[in-house]
Amino acid sequence: MCRQHGKLHPGLLTLFLFIILTLSGCGSDEKDEITSIDQLDRPDCVIGVGLDCPEEKLLRSQFPDAKLVQYKDNLLAIRDVADNRLDAVVYARVPMELALANGTTGVRILDENYCNNPVAVGISPKTEIIGLRDKLNDFIDEIQDDGTMNDMFDRWVTKLDWTMPEIPQAEDPSIKLVVGTVGTIEPYSFYSGTELSGLDIEMAYRFAAWLGAEVEFKTYDFNGIIAAAQSGDVDCIMSNLYFTPEHAESIPFSDIVYYNDIAVLVSDCDAVGANGEVKGFASSVRDSFEKTFIREGRWRLFLQGLITTVVITIFSIIFGTVLGFSLFMLCRNGNPFANAVTRICIRLVEGLPVVVLLMMLYYIIFGGLSVSGTTVSVVCFSLVFGAAVFGMIRTGVNAIDRGQLEAAYTLGYSDLKAFFRIVFPQALPLFMPSYKTEVTSVIKATAVVGYIAVQDLTKMGDIVRTRTYEAFFPLISVAVIYFALAGFMTFLVNRIELRIDPRKRDPEEIRREVER
Amino acid sequence: MTIELRHLEKKYENLTPLEDVNAVIKDGDVISVIGPSGTGKSTLLRCINLLERPTGGQVLLDGDDITAAGYDLKKVRRRMGMVFQSFNLFGHLTVIENLMLAPMDILKKPKKEAYETGVNLLKRVGLSGREYQYPDQLSGGQKQRVAIARTLAMDPDVILLDEPTSALDPTMVSEVQAVIRDLSQTGKTMMIVTHEMNFARAICNRVFYMDQGGIYEEGTPDVIFDSPQKDLTRRFIRKLKVLELLIDDAHSDLPGMGSEIDRYCLENNMFPRIRNHIRLVFEELVQQILMSELKEPVIRFTAEYSETDNKTDVTVLYNGAPFDPADTKNHLSYRVLKSVASELVYHPGSDEEGFTNTCSFVLPG
Known part of the structure; x- marks a missing residue:
């Protein structure tokens, strides 16, 4: 009928609208709210995971019935949980907590950790710095022994104190260390104003000083960073990069530097509006504008x-x-x-x-x-x-x-x-x-x-x-x-x-x- | 400037418009090039200024071979203007700029001089006041006059005109012809391809009739237009429409040929009376008299209809011993022949194709 007339039947259109409106409501009403990790193992459960993360393999073996969707951008994954497109996101705990702290609503993070991911430094096989891997390992040993690593981790990750300390630069550097990083994961590698900052960045500065080298940062997309090391564009990757067997096949890695807690974020229907007053449109735009352009001189x-x-x-x-x-x-x-x-x-x-x-x-x-x-x-x-x-x-x-x-x-x-x-x-x-x-x-x-x-x-x-x-x-x-x-x-x-x-x-x- | 063409040849993959052209064009000649379409008239013109490169032969300019490799064509071409059937005015420039561009670019004339020449030429072709219009704002006749003025602005020794009025409305033909007629009286060497016979006759001192891959006949306008020496020229000048039928054995399809005559008459808008007469000649002479008289008949039947006076010449050639149709026993058929023809001539004697008898009729219009 519709086809014959060449336009949409008005009754049919109403029906479509009705279906769309119904679906767009809180669709999770009929599902049980997820309160523990075990509940993820359901055939209708859709889980978002970070691209290239080791927990994906673990999830596949543990919850074979769940459907996994890979996300490059964890922020979008969190939004999708809030919008009920996803049931859960499995990702590093700290960045997700930061998202919540910055006003993301409708989601919560389960208390228990899902797993720990080892973080290490990726090394370019084509680097011109001789013995870079050994030097890195020596350096890592040293900062782990003298407590510098603990102190750094404590400041950046636990206390969220994000002031970059003064690190003495190498005088008269004879070599140049090119470090690849993504610059998009708080608190490990991110932009504060126009400067790179974060745990991995501080480590890079310290390593360069230790090495007597001048440091240069290059920022890459997640997808391109391993390729950048393979092609010799950078000497090493310090970017909260997980040590996984797949990665290790592509490039050499240093010893493990620290671990990321991996947590589970789920939808939280009760929490909607829990943040208190609903802001007016104008003031929320003004807020967003301030955050996006003014704060830290982001313009x-x-x-x-x-x-x-x-x-x-x-x-x-x-x-x-x-x-x-x-x-x-x-x-x-x-x-x-x-x-x-x-x-x-x-x-x-x-x-x-x-x-x-x-x-x-x-x-x-x-x-x-x-x-x-x-x-x-x-x-x-x-x-x-x-x-x-x-x-x-x-x-x-x-x-x-x-x-x-x-x-x-x-x-x-x-x-x-x-x-x-x-x-x-x-x-x-x-x-x-x-x-x-x-x-x-x-x-x-x-x-x-x-x-x-x-x-x-x-x-x-x-x-x-x-x-x-x-x-x-x-x-x-x-x-x-x-x-x-x-x-x-x-x-x-x-x-x-x-x-x-x-x-x-x-x-x-x-x-x-x-x-x- | 003398232009000499020696064994000029232009071959395309499956067409040879020029096989062997030889001619000398002297200073001050005004030459009309006429001939049926497809006989290489335009190609000849375009080979002279080498817009088309000849595949053989030479073009000599005051004795210099301009077809030789590496010859600087730019120098030759600026001395040989060309007027095209499709005008080819520069669409992005105003009329006066069209006239000034080449003299300034090529002859390095100062702007003021180029402008003054341009204005004078526009006056000469009757287009004063159109200086700042664009070509697409002009009528066809005006465009062609501007194109002629543009050619004259370079003050060439020779002007080649390639069917300058063929793309025009009939109402605009005369204004362009008037300009060309004026030009022909200035003593400039000109060569014009045209289908307008009266116009050609009025302006030229020589005529090239082109056919069969070359200049088939050449002569003064009086000779070519009044008493052409060769067959094809005569047919063309008198606007003859020709039908040829060949019967080469006793089983030829005679009724089929009858309908071919009908088709020929229809195509050329001939009066039904003329058609009937042609058919009568065919039926009575060929079918009735000759087919029964000749043992191994080979007959060529030719009708030439002239649009100018509506007369039709019919020539029947046949083989065998000398035989005058007047001697036939078929008196009825012969009487019919006598009644339709205003002239009926028989003469024996063989030609190069082996026909031994000729019988000619003139059918009045």
């Missing part, structure tokens, strides 16, 4: 991210345009073989997901060379943009009648001069609309550079999100900034378009110019 993170995004975008647009145009000029009268090769390369660039291309460039093609992520991003997006520019110029130029070129030839123009004076000015207005679209899409596409340790706008939004424990406000802020940026770039291109479209010149100006 500087956004600004840095924005600058990175703008730099990558602008250079990619410039280089991509030059690349696409040059390729087009080379192919214009080129031989069929060269053209076919170019065509295939362009297909390749266009056919790959940008993330895959980016990772291939970073880890394979530029792997091992000390080329910064930003440079690789510019290369990647220049290729993508260049391929698009090549295509649009070709389409635009092909749309110009061949007679234009012939008329120019018969007036005595050379091929190149005829192209630039006659054909190209007419093709330009034809492909400028696609060019504008491409500019906007390259801005948006750069959001994936976080994969290769570039801290662009999106990545900075993620970093701030891990500090404020608010999923939406930083996300929306980032969205607004992207939108404004895209608008501004389109405005710029529009101005250029007005300048270069010969048919949009001011008639009076033509007259003055011609008769002068």
Whole structure:
């Protein structure tokens, strides 16, 4: 019936709405509230676990009936428990407690620990520091023996006292220690203002001082950090990294430094509204704004991210345009073989997901060379943009009648001069609309550079999100900034378009110019 | 400037518009190039300024071989203007800019001079006041006049015009022709491909009739238009529509040929009376008289209908011993033949194809 009429039957629509509304209520009413870990072993139980965490294996063997969902972002997993999409999250206790302390409601953490995860330092097999693993082990022995480790753990994790102590820097360092870290897990590795801070970060400073080295931090996404060590981009990983058999197959590890308590977080229907007064919309926005932008000067993170995004975008647009145009000029009268090769390369660039291309460039093609992520991003997006520019110029130029070129030839123009004076000015207005679209899409596409340790706008939004424990406000802020940026770039291109479209010149100006 | 074409040849993969073209174009010549479509008229023009590269032969310009590898074509082309059927005005520029661009870019003329030349040329082609319009704001005839002015702005020695009025509405043809006629009286060397016979005749001092892969016949307008020497030229000039039927044994499909005659007459919008007469000649002479007279008949039946005077020439060639249809015993058929033809001539004698008898009719319009 519906199909025949081509639109949704109103009664059916009401039914849908009813079902959706019913489902969106507290669906757990019919389930027993989970009060102990044993209750997780039910076929209808959905559990969120951290990506790449050892407890996943344990859960699978202990609760074979439960369904496991992997999360990269524990904050999102916690939200999903609060929204009843998940029954429980199994994750490190301290970060979850911090989330609760920062105003996450509707969830609680069970008292008993599920397990302990060993944390160690991952070491790059390609590091140039000789005997790094032995030195690390010596260092770890030393700080565990003299109580420094206990003191650090006590301050950062137990007491949540997050002041970074003054650590004497190595004088006249002869070597450089590059440390990879994620910068998104309190209290181990996180951004305080624009500076990295946390237990693992303090340990890195101490180790560098002990080693007599200068320390440099590079931040990576969870997915990319092991690959960064494998490719030799960093010397070691100090980032609350779990020692697991799988990880140990990929890279060597130091001795175990400390343990993470793993706890279980479950939904808590009673606790809704337990925090007391419900805030007004305006004041909650003001609060979120203060947390996201003002506190610790976090706006500087956004600004840095924005600058990175703008730099990558602008250079990619410039280089991509030059690349696409040059390729087009080379192919214009080129031989069929060269053209076919170019065509295939362009297909390749266009056919790959940008993330895959980016990772291939970073880890394979530029792997091992000390080329910064930003440079690789510019290369990647220049290729993508260049391929698009090549295509649009070709389409635009092909749309110009061949007679234009012939008329120019018969007036005595050379091929190149005829192209630039006659054909190209007419093709330009034809492909400028696609060019504008491409500019906007390259801005948006750069959001994936976080994969290769570039801290662009999106990545900075993620970093701030891990500090404020608010999923939406930083996300929306980032969205607004992207939108404004895209608008501004389109405005710029529009101005250029007005300048270069010969048919949009001011008639009076033509007259003055011609008769002068 | 003298242009000499030597054994010019242009071959495409499955088409050879120019097989062997030889001609000398002298300074001040105004040459009309005429001929049926597809005979390489435009190709010839485009081979002269090398928009198309000939596959063989040479183009000599004052004795220089411009088809030689590495010859600087830009220098040649600026001395040979070209006017295209599709105008090819530069769409992104105003009319005056169209006229100024090449003189400034190529001849390095100062802007002021280029502007003044442009304004004068526009006046000459009757388009003063259109300086700041864009080509797409002009009518077809105006566009073509601007295109001619653009060519003149380079002050070329030779102007090649490739069907300059073919893309125009009939109402606009005359304004463009007037400009070209004026131009032909200035003594500039011109070569014009056209289908307008009267116009061609009025402006040129030489005519190239092109057919069969080359210049089939060449001559003054009076000779070509009034008394062409060769068959194909005559057919073309008199706008003859030709039908040829060949009967090469006793079992040929004669009724089929009858309907071929019908189709031919229909296609050429001939009066039914003429069609009946052609059919009568075919039936009475070929079917009735010749097929019974000849033992091994080989007969060629040719009808040439002229659009200009509605007359049809029918020629029947056949083999065997000399035989005048007047001697036939079939008096009835012969009487019919006599009644439809205004002229009926028989003469014996063999031609190169082996026919030994010729019988010609003129069927009046």
